[in-house]
Amino acid sequence: MAISMSRRCLRLSLRAGERLPANLCWRIEQGHVWLARWSAGLDPLTLGVWGPGEVVIPALIGLSGLELRTLSPVVVEEEEASSAMEREFLEEQLRQAAILLMLSRVRPAEARLLQLLDWFGTRFGTMTSQGVTLTFGEKLLTHQQLADIAGMTRVTVTKALTSFRQAGVIACQAGGSLLLRLPCSKFLD
Structure with missing residues (x-):
């Protein structure tokens, strides 16, 4: 007989300004999160902003030193990322990166x-x-x-x-x- 144990997912409620582990996949139920990488001069480089109903998977970006912070009080739940979720996140990340790059030049x-x-x-x-x-x-x-x-x-x-x-x-x-x-x-x- 095989016993199957379901994986427990984290569900967190955090205040504004708190950090989330950037190595996990998160579904945002309430609030907004900000993904950044801090430069050597200690200035943040914004990589994206996500809100309710969106999934953020920072590990897919493939950079070290990423920081995922809450911009507001949030409720997030850890997700098992499917291939479709990963693809959707990467497409959204690419859109946001292009917009943020354009904004940085204004x-x-x-x-x-x-x-x-x-x-x-x-x-x-x-x-x-x-x-x-x-x-x-x-x-x-x-x-x-x-x-x-x-x-x-x-x-x-x-x-x-x-x-x-x-x-x-x-x-x-x-x-x-x-x-x-x-x-x-x-x-x-």
Whole structure:
């Protein structure tokens, strides 16, 4: 008689800023995660951002030193990656890498931040009659998180967001969400 033991999968609930093991496959049930590799100068290089319903498999990227962090409170569950899941992840990773590479070349930095917010709106936002509402869990990303993802300084992000608010391009809403008052661009699709 053969006894089969099912593999137990991890299910984690984490706060914003915590690390997930990058050697496992994760299905995101709630929240958002960020994959980065830190350069020698201790600056992060963003490799992707994933949200609810998506699967992230950092080990498939084939780089050492990857760090998977939570951007918001998350609930994730470890998955056994199928071939189809691996293929889907790699296709999405390639799309994100291309978009992030294009964004890294946008100058000035303020325009890069605005296009990053626009991309987040396309991926994770909700279209309303006033624009796109964007939230990452209970609140918007911190200025430092946005700076790390966009490859900017926190001070530049703060100044740019203030300028965007004053120009009416963005507005803070109740519940910690952000309203983008511009159409989500298709140049990043």
